Structures are given as structure tokens and as C-alpha cells.
Amino acid sequence: MTMPRAELRADRVTLGYGRRPVVHDVSIDITEGGVGLIGESGSGKTTLARAFLGLLSPISGNIWYGDQTLKKADMRKFRKDVQPVFQAEALDPRMRVGASIAEALPRAARSRVPDLLERVGLDPALAVRRPHELSGGQRQRVVIARALAVGPRLLILDEPTSALDVTVQARVLDLLVSLETERLLITHNLAVVERLCRTSHVLFAGRVVESGPTSDLLANPAHPYTRALRDAVPKLGGEPPEAKGRTEAVPAATGCAFRLRCPLAGPECEVAPEPRDVQGRQVACHRAEDVLT
Numbered sequence: 001m002t003m004p005r006a007e008l009r010a011d012r013v014t015l016g017y018g019r020r021p022v023v024h025d026v027s028i029d030i031t032e033g034g035v036g037l038i039g040e041s042g043s044g045k046t047t048l049a050r051a052f053l054g055l056l057s058p059i060s061g062n063i064w065y066g067d068q069t070l071k072k073a074d075m076r077k078f079r080k081d082v083q084p085v086f087q088a089e090a091l092d093p094r095m096r097v098g099a100s101i102a103e104a105l106p107r108a109a110r111s112r113v114p115d116l117l118e119r120v121g122l123d124p125a126l127a128v129r130r131p132h133e134l135s136g137g138q139r140q141r142v143v144i145a146r147a148l149a150v151g152p153r154l155l156i157l158d159e160p161t162s163a164l165d166v167t168v169q170a171r172v173l174d175l176l177v178s179l180e181t182e183r184l185l186i187t188h189n190l191a192v193v194e195r196l197c198r199t200s201h202v203l204f205a206g207r208v209v210e211s212g213p214t215s216d217l218l219a220n221p222a223h224p225y226t227r228a229l230r231d232a233v234p235k236l237g238g239e240p241p242e243a244k245g246r247t248e249a250v251p252a253a254t255g256c257a258f259r260l261r262c263p264l265a266g267p268e269c270e271v272a273p274e275p276r277d278v279q280g281r282q283v284a285c286h287r288a289e290d291v292l293t
């Protein structure tokens with residue numbers, strides 16, 4: 001039996017600005033249960049999200065929406081189905097938040113603003129306030145209400161909780177889990193991805209280095225970069241994380257891009273690894289078996 005294809009998917013996309021590619025040959029299906037894109041700053045997460053939203057055309061490969069590429073899809077329907085959730089700073093500071101949400105609604109549906117505020121756990125009376133008169137968590141809920149206004153099936157979330165403190169963050173995550181929408185989440189925060197995404201892809205220097213069930217990736221990483229990310233999460237009350245491997249930030253121009261930072265790098269890493277199946281995930285590493293514990 002063949003699996004049904006995801007409604008939105010990237011098929012071997014290379015993306016860039018001008019003629020410089022920054023995301024290389026990436027394939028990602030947005031499947032049920034949430035999909036996470038994890039990686040450090042500059043790894044290409046936002047670039048991929050922009051392509052999934054139809055805001056950036058691939059240099060090669062395609063973004064598929066159902067059985068059509070985004071180039072050929074009905075973009076009016078697409079914009080109803082797929083909505084971005086940006087960070088709260090993107091709200092217009094001069095506009096009352098009720099008006100910001102109403103702006104996303106068709107004129108005849110503007111009376112739905114109070115319902116939308118309630119749906120995200122806010123008192124409808126807050127509609128008259130401007131963003132600076134709300135807390136960070138409340139502002140992020142307004143951004144989510146605005147995205148929900150058109151009744152999307154998929155939300156593309158770019159660091160939706162990174163500006164919030166931990167308890168407020170947990171409540172916004174509860175809200176996102178409770179929504180009946182699919183989600184693609186971009187983050188460098190592994191706790192967030194664990195909560196919201198059944199499947200995750202780890203990006204390093206514009207390439208997917210490991211993909212698989214989030215719980216497996218975090219419990220037992222198979223790529224040294226995934227392991228470094230996981231080990232860098234400070235434990236509450238624990239010792240600061242030990243610096244493992246070398247610290248050069250620049251990806252290697254040839255061979256495995258991670259090899260200058262990799263504690264396991266050997267001569268074989270001068271040849272770029274192809275993604276391969278290792279214990280139920282795809283890993284681009286010659287030494288994956290040595291990384292797994």
C-alpha cells in the first residue's frame with residue numbers, strides 16, 4: 001500500500017537569493033502530527049518557510065500543493081488553506097488589535113473578531129487595545145487569531161514562542177496543540193518541537209542532516225549535529241553543557257559541511273555523505289552508527 005502524499009511538500013528544492021543557493025536539495029512532506037524544522041541561525045529555516053508559503057520560488061525542484069506545483073496552484077485557495085504565524089513584533093503598533101484581526105477577514109465576517117479572540121483564550125474586550133498595551137503572550141495569541149481568521153488547514157509557525165517566558169510559552173503551546181490545524185514549525189528550541197511535532201528535520205548549512213520521529217531524534221540522535229543541539233540544552237539545576245567537538249562556525253565547503261565541528265570526523269568525511277536509512281530515520285552521516293548509543 002502506498003502512503004497518501006502530504007498536501008504540501010517540498011521535492012528536492014534548492015533555494016537561494018540572487019544566484020547564491022542557501023538551501024540545497026531538500027525534500028520535506030508536511031505530514032499529520034506536526035513537522036519541525038530545527039537548526040541554528042542561518043541554517044535556512046526561514047528561507048524554506050518562505051518557499052512553503054509561495055513567497056520564494058525554488059532555483060530547482062518544486063513545492064507541491066496537492067497535485068499541483070505552487071507555480072500553477074490556485075493561490076487564492078492556497079492563501080486560505082496555508083497561513084503564516086509570525087512573531088508578535090510583526091503586528092502594526094498603531095492599529096487596535098481587533099482591527100488587525102478584522103483586516104484578515106472578509107468584510108461580511110468582521111463580526112467574528114470577538115469569537116476569534118475567545119478561541120485563542122483572550123477576553124474580547126481586549127480588541128480595543130494596541131499591541132503595546134498587551135503582554136507578550138497576549139500579543140502572540142492575537143497573531144494566532146489573525147492567522148485563524150480565514151480558517152486555514154495548515155499553519156506555518158516561525159519561532160512562535162521564542163520571545164515569551166517559559167510559563168507563558170507553555171500556555172501558547174497548549175493553545176497551538178489544541179487547534180485542529182496541521183503545522184510546520186520553525187525553531188531552534190527543541191522543547192517546542194518535542195511538544196508540537198511528531199516528525200522533525202534537522203538543518204545544517206541549508207541541508208537536512210537528519211529526519212525522523214521527533215522522539216527518536218531527541219532520545220537518541222544519529223547525526224553528530226543533532227546530538228550537539230540536544231546536548232546544548234541546559235538542564236535545570238545541572239552543570240553547564242560540556243563543549244564537544246571543535247568550534248569553527250563556518251561549514252566546510254567540500255565534503256560533509258559539518259566536519260570542521262564534528263568530534264567524529266575522519267578522512268571519509270571529505271566525501272559528502274548521502275542521506276541513508278538508519279534505524280527508522282534518514283541520516284546524512286558516514287558515522288551515524290557510532291553516534292547512536
Ligand SMILES: Nc1ncnc2c1ncn2[C@@H]1O[C@H](COP(=O)(O)OP(=O)(O)OP(=O)(O)O)[C@@H](O)[C@H]1O
Pocket residue numbers: 017022039040041042043044045046047048
Ligand atoms: N533576503 C536575503 N538576501 C540574501 N541572503 C539572505 C536573505 N535572507 C536570508 N539570507 C541568507 O540565507 C541564509 C539562510 O537564512 P535564513 O533566514 O533562512 O536562516 P534561519 O535558519 O531562518 O536563521 P534564523 O534562525 O537566524 O532566522 C543565511 O546565510 C542568510 O544570510
